[in-house]
Amino acid sequence: MPISTVLFDMDGLIFDTEGRYKLCWQAAASEQGFTLDDAFYQGFIGVQDAQCEQMLLSHFGSRFDLSRFRRERDQQLAALSNKPVDYKAGFAALFQQLIAQDYRLALVTSSSLPQVRHHFADSPWLEKFEVVISAEDIANGKPAPDCYLLATERLGVTPAQCMVLEDSNNGMRAGIAAGCHAVMVPDLLKPDDDVRANAMAIVSSLLEVPALLSQANA
Structure with a gap:
């Protein structure tokens, strides 16, 4: 069955945000005297914040103050909010090509809708997605397949018609x-x-990606 639809993740795929998030989460943990190392943080990538916070509680135990952590993390993120987030290499060219070739497009992210709108502010791209699935839309985040199944349902296509683009292992597991x-x-x-x-x-x-689509649809 030809691929007619492309489903995009957001953080780390469209935007170069993952490194920024990691530093803020690590700084917020350090403020309480805990070390959130790179190896443990990798398990958060592609996962909803609420699930990541529960992982922190399980990892650090009862001495970890989640409310305090959230305040510090959010302050760190807010301090960076006025700095523009760079698009990943190749996104604009790919997106324009997919639109020109009449592919159907959806955004499927573990981030909240306000985060989505913030990142796409002052750009024309967000309104080009036919469907946007964000953290508010699903109970079970990646690696559960729910977000991608919901996207296919709203688009009225089958999963076999869809290419998922992801940067994380958990996101890939969801798409697969x-x-x-x-x-x-x-x-x-x-x-x-x-x-x-x-x-x-x-x-x-x-x-x-265009070469992959051409090969798949040949």
């Missing part, structure tokens, strides 16, 4: 479990063995 063609463009994470085995492709840049 939904039955989509999942392509990873790694950002902070390398693909895990299970993701590598089940991915349609693993590419170094969004610039490689």
Whole structure:
């Protein structure tokens, strides 16, 4: 079945935000005397904030003050909010090409809708997505397939008609479990063995996606 639809993750795929988020989360943990190292933080990538916070509580125990952590993290993020977030290489060219070729497009992110609107502010891209799925729309975040299944339902397409673009292992697992063609463009994470085995492709840049679509639809 030809691929007619492309489902985009957001953080780390469209926007170069993952490194910024990591520093804010690590600083907020450090403010309480806890060390949130890179290895543990990697498990947060592609996962909703509420799930990540529960992981912190389980990891650090009862001495960890989640309310205090949230305040500090949000202050750190707010301090960066006026600084523009860079688009990842190749996004604009890919997006314009997909629009010109009449692909249907959806945004499927673990971030909240206010975060989505903030990142896309002063750009024309957000309104070009036919469907936007954000954290508010689903109870079970990535790696559960719910977000991608909801996107296909709202678009009225089957998963087999969809290419998922993700930068994280959890996002890839969600797309694969939904039955989509999942392509990873790694950002902070390398693909895990299970993701590598089940991915349609693993590419170094969004610039490689048009060739994959051409091959799949040949």
